[in-house]
Structure formats: C-alpha cells, structure tokens
Amino acid sequence: MNSVLSRLTFVLxxxxxxxxxxxxxxxxxxxxDPVLEKRVMALSDELRCLVCQNQTLADSNADLAIDLRNQxxxxxxxxxxxxxxxxxxxxxxxxFVLYRPPVKASxxxxxxxxxxLLILGVxxxxxxxxxxxxxxxxxxxxxxxxxxxxxxxxxDTGRGE
Amino acid sequence: xxxxIGHFALxxxxxxxxxxxxxxxxxxxxxxxxLMALAKPxxxxxxxxVVIAFGCLTYAFATNDFSLVNVAQNSNSKMPMQYKISxxxxxxxxxxxxxALMLAFWTFAVTIYSRRLPEEMLSRILSxxxxxxxxxxxxxLFTSNPFDRLIPAALxxxxxxxxxxxxxxxxxxxxxxxxxxxxxxAFSFAIAALIGGKLDATxxxxxxxxxxxxxxxxxxxxxxxxxxxxxxLGWGGWWFWDPxxxxxxxxxxxxxxxxxxxxxxxxxxxxKNWTVLLAxxxxxxxxxxxxxVRSGVLTSVHAFATDPERGVYILAFLIIVIGGSLTxxxxxxxxxxxxxxxxxxxxxxxxxxxxxxxxVAAASVMLGTLYPLFLDSLGMGKISVGPPYFDxxxxxxxxxxxxxxxxxxxxxWKEASLAVLAKQLWxxxxxxxxxxxxxxxxxxKWSAPVMAGIGLGVWAVLSTFAFLVTRVxxxxxxxxxxxxxxxxxxxxGMLFAHFGIGIFVLGVSFVRTYxxxxxxxxxxxxxxxxxxxxxxxxxxxxxxGPNYESSRGTLEVTKxxxxxxxxxxxxxxxxxxxxxxxxxxxxxxxxRDLFVALGEPVGNDEWVVRIQHRPLIVWIWxxxxxxxxxxxxxxxxRRYRLPAPRREMASGQALTAN
Amino acid sequence: MHRYLLPLGIFVALAIFLGVGLKLNPxxxxxxxxxxxxxxxxxxxxxxxxxxxxxxxxxxxxWLLNVxxxxxxxxxxxxxxxxxxxxxxxxxxxxxNYKDKREDGLAWLREFGNPYVASAYDNAGxxxxxxGVYGVPETFIIDKAGVIRYKHIGPVTPKALEEKMLxxxxxxxxx
Numbered sequence: 001m002n003s004v005l006s007r008l009t010f011v012l013x014x015x016x017x018x019x020x021x022x023x024x025x026x027x028x029x030x031x032x033d034p035v036l037e038k039r040v041m042a043l044s045d046e047l048r049c050l051v052c053q054n055q056t057l058a059d060s061n062a063d064l065a066i067d068l069r070n071q072x073x074x075x076x077x078x079x080x081x082x083x084x085x086x087x088x089x090x091x092x093x094x095x096f097v098l099y100r101p102p103v104k105a106s107x108x109x110x111x112x113x114x115x116x117l118l119i120l121g122v123x124x125x126x127x128x129x130x131x132x133x134x135x136x137x138x139x140x141x142x143x144x145x146x147x148x149x150x151x152x153x154x155x156d157t158g159r160g161e
Numbered sequence: 162x163x164x165x166i167g168h169f170a171l172x173x174x175x176x177x178x179x180x181x182x183x184x185x186x187x188x189x190x191x192x193x194x195x196l197m198a199l200a201k202p203x204x205x206x207x208x209x210x211v212v213i214a215f216g217c218l219t220y221a222f223a224t225n226d227f228s229l230v231n232v233a234q235n236s237n238s239k240m241p242m243q244y245k246i247s248x249x250x251x252x253x254x255x256x257x258x259x260x261a262l263m264l265a266f267w268t269f270a271v272t273i274y275s276r277r278l279p280e281e282m283l284s285r286i287l288s289x290x291x292x293x294x295x296x297x298x299x300x301x302l303f304t305s306n307p308f309d310r311l312i313p314a315a316l317x318x319x320x321x322x323x324x325x326x327x328x329x330x331x332x333x334x335x336x337x338x339x340x341x342x343x344x345x346x347a348f349s350f351a352i353a354a355l356i357g358g359k360l361d362a363t364x365x366x367x368x369x370x371x372x373x374x375x376x377x378x379x380x381x382x383x384x385x386x387x388x389x390x391x392x393x394l395g396w397g398g399w400w401f402w403d404p405x406x407x408x409x410x411x412x413x414x415x416x417x418x419x420x421x422x423x424x425x426x427x428x429x430x431x432x433k434n435w436t437v438l439l440a441x442x443x444x445x446x447x448x449x450x451x452x453x454v455r456s457g458v459l460t461s462v463h464a465f466a467t468d469p470e471r472g473v474y475i476l477a478f479l480i481i482v483i484g485g486s487l488t489x490x491x492x493x494x495x496x497x498x499x500x501x502x503x504x505x506x507x508x509x510x511x512x513x514x515x516x517x518x519x520x521v522a523a524a525s526v527m528l529g530t531l532y533p534l535f536l537d538s539l540g541m542g543k544i545s546v547g548p549p550y551f552d553x554x555x556x557x558x559x560x561x562x563x564x565x566x567x568x569x570x571x572x573x574w575k576e577a578s579l580a581v582l583a584k585q586l587w588x589x590x591x592x593x594x595x596x597x598x599x600x601x602x603x604x605x606k607w608s609a610p611v612m613a614g615i616g617l618g619v620w621a622v623l624s625t626f627a628f629l630v631t632r633v634x635x636x637x638x639x640x641x642x643x644x645x646x647x648x649x650x651x652x653x654g655m656l657f658a659h660f661g662i663g664i665f666v667l668g669v670s671f672v673r674t675y676x677x678x679x680x681x682x683x684x685x686x687x688x689x690x691x692x693x694x695x696x697x698x699x700x701x702x703x704x705x706g707p708n709y710e711s712s713r714g715t716l717e718v719t720k721x722x723x724x725x726x727x728x729x730x731x732x733x734x735x736x737x738x739x740x741x742x743x744x745x746x747x748x749x750x751x752x753r754d755l756f757v758a759l760g761e762p763v764g765n766d767e768w769v770v771r772i773q774h775r776p777l778i779v780w781i782w783x784x785x786x787x788x789x790x791x792x793x794x795x796x797x798x799r800r801y802r803l804p805a806p807r808r809e810m811a812s813g814q815a816l817t818a819n
Numbered sequence: 820m821h822r823y824l825l826p827l828g829i830f831v832a833l834a835i836f837l838g839v840g841l842k843l844n845p846x847x848x849x850x851x852x853x854x855x856x857x858x859x860x861x862x863x864x865x866x867x868x869x870x871x872x873x874x875x876x877x878x879x880x881x882w883l884l885n886v887x888x889x890x891x892x893x894x895x896x897x898x899x900x901x902x903x904x905x906x907x908x909x910x911x912x913x914x915x916n917y918k919d920k921r922e923d924g925l926a927w928l929r930e931f932g933n934p935y936v937a938s939a940y941d942n943a944g945x946x947x948x949x950x951g952v953y954g955v956p957e958t959f960i961i962d963k964a965g966v967i968r969y970k971h972i973g974p975v976t977p978k979a980l981e982e983k984m985l986x987x988x989x990x991x992x993x994x
Contacts, residue, residue, distance in 0.1 A: 003477070005967065024265070025684075025687045025688065026687055027681040027684070027698065027770075029679070029680065029681055030680040030681055030760065030769045030770075031680065033741065037577055037680070038453060046549060048545050049955075050209040050848055050953035051953060051954065053846060054401075054460060054462040055462075056547075059396055059398070064944075064953060067944050067948065068948065071948065091851065092851070092951040093850060093851070093953065094542070094543060094848060094851040094950060095543070095544045095545070095851075096543045096544060096545050096848045096849075097545070097848075098544070098545060099545055099547030099548060099550070100547065100549035100550060100553075101532070101546050101550055101840065102544075104512060106542070107532070107544065109528075110532045110546070110550070111550075113524075113525070113528055114521060114522075114524065114528065117524055117525075118518070118521045118558065121517035121520065122514070122517055125517055126505060129503075129504075129505045129510055129513075132431075132502050133385065133502055133505070135502075136501070137502075142178050144505050152300065156688065181958075290938075438826060441826075442826075452837065456841060457835060457864050458840040458841060458843075458845065459845055460846050476838060476841065479834065480834055484831070484834070486832055487826045489825070490823065490826065491823040491824045491826070494823045495823055531836070533845070534836060534837075534843070534845070535836055535839045537843050538840055542849070543847075574912060768840070
C-alpha cells in the first residue's frame with residue numbers, strides 16, 4: 001500500500017515537474033555578455049577580414065577573423081576605447097583593415113570630392129540656365145508664319161510629362 | 162555534335178555582326194540604299210545564330226555533356242535540372258554568351274519596333290550595336306570560349322557553386338543583363354544622332370521608351386540580387402557596396418538621370434548635349450562594370466575568373482567604344498543647337514537638378530569603388546573603402562534627391578514660382594516631418610538619420626497623392642474618376658516610380674534602425690522571444706538532398722500563444738565541392754521578416770541559433786518592383802504606341818536653326 | 820569647344836589607372852611594420868619548450884622570420900628554397916610555427932627538413948597578430964638594429980629570393 005502510494009506520488013510529482021519544465025525553459029544567449037557582444041560586432045563591422053577580403057570581421061568565419069574578434073572582445077573588456085582598438089588593428093595591418101577610410105591628405109579627394117562636385121554641379125547649372133535665358137532673349141522673334149508652323153509641330157511633340 | 166553546331170553558330174554570328182557593324186554604316190554615309198537595307202536582315206541573322214549557340218550550350222548542360230570544359234567545371238549530374246540550366250550563365254564564359262544573347266535580343270527588338278525611324282538613322286543604330294556585338298563575340302571566341310572541349314571528357318562535373326544553386330541565380334543575371342545591355346540601345350541612338358549631326362526632340366522621343374524599358378529591367382535585376390544575397394548568404398545583409406554591386410548601381414543611377422533628362426530634351430529640345438552625354442555614359446558604365454567584374458582589378462565576392470590577360474582585352478574594348486564615342490561627342494556636340502529656354506525655377510530645372518544629384522551620386526560611387534585602385538597605382542598605399550564611406554556620402558545626396566522628387570512634379574513647365582510651390586506643398590511637408598519625428602519617438606528609439614529617413618519616405622509617398630489631389634482639383638467639370646483615367650500613362654508611371662522610392666526609403670530606414678538580432682544557445686524544447694514572437698527549438702535532424710547533406714533544424718513560432726509557422730533553417734554540406742552553406746529560414750509578411758539561421762552545434766544537443774526580427778524589410782524590394790512597374794507604365798504610354806503622323810517630323814528636322 | 824573634351828579627358832585618365840591596375844594585386848596587403856621595430860614576443864621554442872626566442876636577443880645580426888605551419892600547403896612549396904638558403908650561411912633563418920600542434924610541427928620539419936636556427940611556437944597566434952600575419956607563409960627580413968626591413972607575402976620563390984631578398988640581405992649585412 002505504502003509503495004503504491006509513494007510510486008503514485010512519484011509519478012504525479014514528475015508529471016508536475018515535466019509540465020513546468022516544458023513551458024518555462026528559456027534559452028541562454030550564445031555569448032556570456034550580450035551587451036559586450038553587440039559592441040564587439042559593431043566594431044568588427046568597421047573592420048575588413050584580411051583572409052575573406054569581401055566580408056567584415058563581424059561576418060567572416062575565417063580563423064584569423066575569429067582570433068581578431070576575440071582580440072576586440074578582450075580589449076573592450078579591458079576598457080579600451082574604440083579608437084584605441086582600431087589603431088591597434090591599423091598598426092598591424094595598415095589602413096587596409098578599415099572599411100571607413102581615414103581622413104588624411106591622400107583621402108581628401110575621396111571624402112570631400114562628392115560634396116564639392118555637388119556644389120560645383122549646382123553652380124554650373126544655375127549659371128548655364130541664366131546664360132541661356134540671356135541668349136534666348138537676344139534672338140529675334142519668329143514671324144507670325146513661323147510661329148504658326150512651330151505651334152503645329154510642337155503640338156505633336158506630346159503633352160506628356 | 163551539338164557543341165560543334167553551337168560553336169559554329171557563334172562564329173557565324175560574329176560574321177553577321179561584322180557585316181552588320183560596317184556595311185549599313187558605310188551605306189548611311191554614302192546614301193547607298195542597298196547597303197543600308199542590309200541592316201535589318203543581317204541583324205536578325207546575328208540574333209538567330211546567337212540563339213542557336215546559346216541553345217546548344219544549354220543543351221550540353223541539360224544532357225550532362227562533360228566533354229565541354231564549361232559544363233565539367235560548372236555542373237554535376239546530381240544537380241537539379243533548373244540549376245543545370247542556370248549554370249549556363251554561372252561562369253565567365255557562359256555569362257558572356259548571355260551578354261551576347263541579350264545584345265542580340267535588343268538588336269532584334271530594334272529591327273522590329275523601328276517602323277518610324279528613317280533608314281539612315283536605323284542603319285547607323287544597328288551598325289553601332291553590331292560593332293558592340295563584334296567586341297563581345299570575338300572576346301568569347303578568342304579568349305573565353307564556352308565551347309572549349311575537354312579531352313578526355315570528365316566523368317562528372319565539379320558542380321556549380323552551392324551559393325548559386327538557387328532561384329535567384331535563375332532570374333537575377335538575365336534581368337540584370339537585360340538592363341545593362343539594354344542601355345546599348347540608347348547609346349546607339351546617341352551615336353547615330355551624333356554621326357548624323359541631327360540631335361533634336363524627336364531623337365529624345367525615340368530613345369525614351371527604350372531607355373525606360375532597359376532601366377526597369379535593371380531595377381528588377383538589382384533588386385533581385387539584393388534579395389537573393391539577403392536570404393542566401395545567411396546573415397541577412399542585403400547590400401554591401403561590393404565593387405560588383407556598385408558596378409550595376411552606377412549605370413542605374415546614370416540611367417535614372419537619363420530618363421529624366423530625356424524628358425527635358427523631348428519637351429523643350431534643350432540640353433541635348435547633356436542628354437547625349439548621359440546616354441553615352443549609361444552604357445559606358447555598363448561596360449566599365451563588365452571590366453571591373455572580369456579583370457581582377459578589384460576584389461569582390463562576385464568576381465568571375467580574374468585574369469589580367471582578359472582584362473587587357475576588355476580594357477582595349479572599353480577604350481575603343483567609350484573613347485571613340487566621347488571623341489565623336491567632342492567633335493560633333495558643339496554644332497548642336499540650343500533649344501528653347503526655360504526659367505531658372507521650372508520643371509525643367511528641377512529635372513536637371515535631379516540630373517546633377519544623380520550624376521554626382523554615380524561619380525561618388527565610382528570614386529569610392531576605384532579609390533583604392535587610384536592610391537595603389539600611385540604607390541600611395543592600400544586602403545579599403547566600404548559601407549561606412551558609402552553610407553556617409555550617398556545617403557545625404559539621396560536625401561536631397563528624394564526631397565526634390567516631391568517638389569519637381571508640381572513645378573510648371575517653363576516657368577514656376579517657388580512661392581506657389583511652397584503654398585501647394587507646405588501642408589504635406591509638415592505632415593511628413595511630423596510623422597518622421599513621431600514614429601521613432603513612439604517606437605522608443607530615435608536618431609536624426611532615422612527621422613530624416615522616415616520623413617523623406619513619407620514625403621515621397623505623400624507627394625504622389627498630393628499630385629493626384631492637385632490635378633483632380635485643377636481640372637474642373639469632370640468627375641474624379643474620369644480625371645484620373647485621362648491622366649496619361651507616363652504620368653502614372655512617374656507617380657508609381659516616385660511612390661516606389663518612398664516605400665524603398667521607408668523600408669531601409671526601418672530595417673536599419675529597428676531590426677533586432679538575437680543569438681541564443683538552444684537545447685531541444687527551449688524557447689526564446691524576439692520582437693514579440695516566441696521561438697521554440699524542436700531539434701535538428703539529418704536530411705539528404707539531391708547533391709547535399711543537411712542538418713535541418715525545426716523551430717516553432719508563436720505569437721500571443723497562437724502557432725504562426727514552423728521554420729526549418731539548414732546547414733548544408735554540398736558533397737562535390739565540399740562547401741558548407743547556411744540556408745536561413747524566413748517567414749515573410751508585409752510588416753516584418755522573421756529570419757532564423759543555424760549556427761554551430763555546441764556539445765550535447767545544443768545549437769547556436771540566430772534569430773532576427775526585421776521590420777518592413779520587404780518594402781525594400783517591393784519599392785523597387787513598384788518603381789519598375791512605374792517604368793513599365795511610362796514606356797507603354799499611348800504616344801509611343803501610336804503611328805507617327807508625319808514623315809517630315811520623323812526625318813529629324815532640327816526644331817531650332819542655329 | 821574645350822569643355823566638350825572634358826568627358827574624354829576624364830575617361831583617358833580613368834583608362835590609364837585601370838591599365839596600371841591590371842598589373843597590381845588588389846588582395847595583397849602591404850605591411851605597415853616595414854621600417855619599424857620588430858614587434859616584441861617571448862615564445863617557447865618548438866624543439867625545446869624550456870628555451871625561448873625573442874627578437875631582442877637577435878640584435879646585431881640580420882635574420883629572417885619565416886611564418887609556417889604543418890597545415891599550410893604553400894609552405895611545402897617554399898620549404899626546399901629555405902632549406903637551400905640555410906645551407907649557404909648568408910642569413911640566419913628563424914621560424915614562427917603559427918597556430919600549429921607541436922607534434923605536427925616537429926613531424927613536418929623531420930619530414931621536409933629544418934632550415935631554422937630555431938622555431939618559435941606560437942600556438943595562440945598572438946605573435947602572428949602582432950606581426951600583422953594574415954596568410955601563411957610570410958617571411959620578414961629584420962636588420963641588425965631589430966628593424967623590419969622587408970616582408971614577403973606568400974611562398975618564397977627562387978626568383979623573389981634572387982631579385983628582392985638576397986640583394987637587400989647583402990646590403991643589410993654590410994651595415
């Protein structure tokens with residue numbers, strides 16, 4: 001009698017436990033410190049993998065990439081700043097490892113070029129438009145006949161956008 | 162046997178292209194009607210032979226003919242049939258044949274849809290296209306022959322790169338090439354016009370539909386490439402500013418500028434030189450892209466066999482085609498007339514401002530892509546230019562462009578008033594700014610870029626509705642539906658295209674700022690929550706595919722207790738190339754993507770699983786498709802489908818004597 | 820008239836750059852350490868873990884640091900060249916056994932020959948990172964003052980040895 005009761009209790013208890021386990025088990029994050037990991041990935045995204053040269057350090061699964069990501073993680077844990085870690089990489093691998101090219105004399109054209117081109121382009125456009133206006137004003141007007149002919153030709157060019 | 166036929170057909174195609182490229186052109190310069198009349202039949206002949214060649218190569222792949230080097234290197238008997246077909250263009254040689262096929266196809270289309278073109282013009286156009294065909298076909302026959310034999314034949318093939326064994330591979334390259342290569346038509350029109358010395362509004366009118374159709378294919382092609390990278394590569398990136406991606410994006414930017422510039426030239430006969438230059442540039446960028454991808458000058462995950470020897474050949478081709486056309490431009494352009502005037506503030510000037518922005522954007526992309534090469538060749542060290550640069554430079558440029566796209570359509574032709582524009586638009590602008598500021602605040606995460614992005618996206622969308630509202634209000638006396646129905650298709654095209662851009666910008670802004678990534682270690686039965694959805698891991702089982710072995714995971718997705726779907730991410734190992742791939746499992750809806758990928762197994766029955774919640778990401782590609790649809794509407798506008806009223810018009814009389 | 824030549828001019832400049840680019844190797848990463856002091860390390864030797872190697876102990880002579888590993892296929896290509904070179908007594912060759920297992924490294928040297936005065940055992944790869952190693956094999960030339968004067972990426976070929984490395988070693992030996 002006792003053994004049956006205890007066996008029953010055992011079965012009942014394990015039932016309860018298994019239910020609660022099935023609905024309450026939350027997975028653990030893959031890394032020990034998700035906040036740190038986000039910083040590692042953000043910084044690694046700025047770096048180029050030297051082995052698979054068309055991936056960021058964050059995306060690459062090459063051995064060296066894993067090693068370098070570990071470096072980044074270790075240094076962030078130590079409290080190094082992002083600038084310091086990037087400098088660490090550049091010291092060893094050169095500017096090539098940065099996906100954001102540094103702003104130095106050799107890259108002024110790269111960084112400022114587009115902006116300057118835009119300003120130039122707008123200026124040239126405005127000048128040309130003004131020039132054109134002046135030139136057009138100087139051309140003698142069409143005769144009535146010419147105007148009529150021009151109108152009929154123009155009608156055909158389409159009223160579309 | 163079939164291979165020999167294919168090879169021979171390609172040689173015949175070259176002969177046809179040579180004839181097509183020379184005789185009609187000579188005929189047009191000497192007013193020799195017989196020579197000019199050769200153009201159409203010879204061009205159609207070239208098309209026929211290229212199709213035969215392509216068909217033979219496809220047959221070789223479909224029947225596992227491993228006596229062909231190309232088949233042996235890129236196929237395998239166990240590969241599913243659809244990938245055997247797409248493997249035809251999976252290699253450098255095969256994709257060149259696809260290029261030639263597309264070019265021949267566009268040439269054929271020109272021979273059909275050119276009833277209104279004067280003989281002189283048509284023969285020049287077809288000759289220019291013929292010369293381009295000569296370049297590509299001879300490149301193939303002399304350096305990259307897809308029909309090279311492998312003696313002795315291989316027993317089985319090396320298999321296609323597993324990343325390419327996918328539906329994306331089936332559609333992306335053909336769409337892309339239809340676009341790239343399609344710009345050759347506008348290019349040929351421009352060269353023909355320069356040769357003839359007659360550049361006018363009719364030329365612009367002819368060029369427009371061809372350019373728009375090429376543009377819409379390119380839009381679809383690029384969007385497909387992006388979508389494919391997203392789901393195939395396993396980590397959810399959709400644009401990397403990789404040199405090959407940029408190589409397709411630069412022609413797109415110039416092509417967009419060209420479409421807008423053609424509108425000005427067609428309407429006013431103005432800025433012809435600029436439009437011609439853009440037409441030359443669009444195709445030139447396509448060719449530059451071909452060079453970058455195949456020469457080994459830049460590293461890219463996309464690059465084909467990198468062979469500097471082939472690079473020399475393509476560079477020579479580039480110098481002949483681009484150098485030749487730009488020389489012709491420098492020589493003939495000054496003789497072209499001015500066209501009519503328009504105000505400094507007018508629809509025309511907005512369109513030209515669009516041109517400035519798009520051209521500067523294309524130049525920036527080129528600058529960023531080639532800068533490492535520039536510095537290296539000057540001995541000034543090696544740098545990398547990646548997404549941080551492009552994002553920093555490109556986004557602000559485009560922001561200005563997207564803002565203007567809302568204003569431009571409201572400006573009157575010839576003369577517009579800033580005051581009137583401001584009056585019409587300020588309520589819509591206010592609403593856009595308000596939404597742009599409000600949504601990020603409501604979502605709890607805000608920054609200047611995301612507010613600007615959302616504001617601009619909403620602005621682009623609202624401006625299309627604003628345009629319709631204004632149009633409806635302006636025309637009186639008719640019902641709303643009639644007013645809308647009588648709007649020309651090209652106007653609808655513009656509206657859809659601009660609307661598409663708004664959707665695109667909204668998608669990009671949301672995904673970049675609000676996507677959530679979670680990397681968890683999961684055991685069977687464990688759950689994790691991402692973005693309001695619960696993911697329960699049900700284990701991994703081994704599965705065998707046709708040419709791969711796979712570890713297939715199962716995750717149950719629930720929201721508020723209700724089961725939504727089951728996702729099956731996989732880690733595959735393709736047996737022939739011994740290459741592992743990560744196949745993500747994606748649940749798509751209009752509001753978000755749920756993206757799940759399997760990581761590495763960790764000890765006993767525990768796996769690393771990466772789960773991402775990506776809001777509005779589909780809007781990126783939906784926006785592109787809507788843009789392309791807009792292009793389709795514009796290209797099929799009534800006036801392109803009506804017969805030409807007067808031959809005198811069509812013979813290209815300049816509208817302004819100068 | 821001149822402004823119409825501008826597009827052509829820009830293209831010509833571009834074509835020249837592209838032409839030059841065909842001769843370059845975009846994948847090669849030049850080392851920023853050339854001309855700088857050799858990075859410090861103090862690693863156990865492969866053959867005797869009780870002894871160590873450190874660059875500062877090698878001052879006063881010109882020496883090569885060759886980064887190798889038993890799992891590296893290209894290393895097998897260059898190894899005979901290094902073995903030959905070691906017999907000529909022109910320069911001391913030291914090895915950096917990079918991310919390898921000790922037994923594998925030792926076995927590999929037994930099979931293919933040992934040109935190294937000694938090999939440093941860099942299991943973790945930290946010295947490799949400090950020296951900017953990104954692909955094996957790589958070879959550095961260090962001068963008497965302990966400054967890196969040259970880095971050769973990839974297997975050492977007889978051609979590279981004759982044309983670039985030996986002349987430099989000669990100059991450095993005479994300093």
